[in-house]
Amino acid sequence: MTLVKFNHQPARTFSSLVDDIFNGKFINRDFATSDFFGQHAPVNIHENKESYVLDVVAPGFDKGDFKINLDGQTLTLSAEKKTEQTAEGDKQIRREFSFRSFSRSFTVDENIDADKINAKYENGVLKVTLPKKEAKQETVKEITVA
Secondary structure, eight states, X not given: OOOOOOXXXXXXXXXXXXXXXXXXXXXXXXXXXXXXXXXSOOEEEEEOSSEEEEEEEOTTOOGGGEEEEEETTEEEEEEEEEOOOOOTTOOOSXXXXXXXXXXXXXXXXXXXXXXXXXXXXXXXXXXXXXXXXXOOOOOOOOOOOO
């Protein structure tokens, strides 16, 4: 036999529901201070003949907010956006965003041409292209026996 408890709450009026919404009972007040994406920004990785392409979903950032570093075989993508100050005469009723940041690191193989890596930020998606090095074909050398 399983004992099941029910939490019976009295019927609510529409006005009390609206009050709860605006007083933060249904909205996480820590949303603004927590990391916007949880632990990491979502990334899709595509491969074609010429390159690898990383699509990073990062809405609300500017091009200048991103830092992309390649240290050895570790590619690090990061972004940081701080709050903008409001004008002196403005009255702030509610502020739910102030700081967002993320950082992702990937291990790249030695076939990546580091000098030709490029990035483009458009419509909330950072697209990082990692071109592959041209494959060197081994030349066959015939050696005659003397």
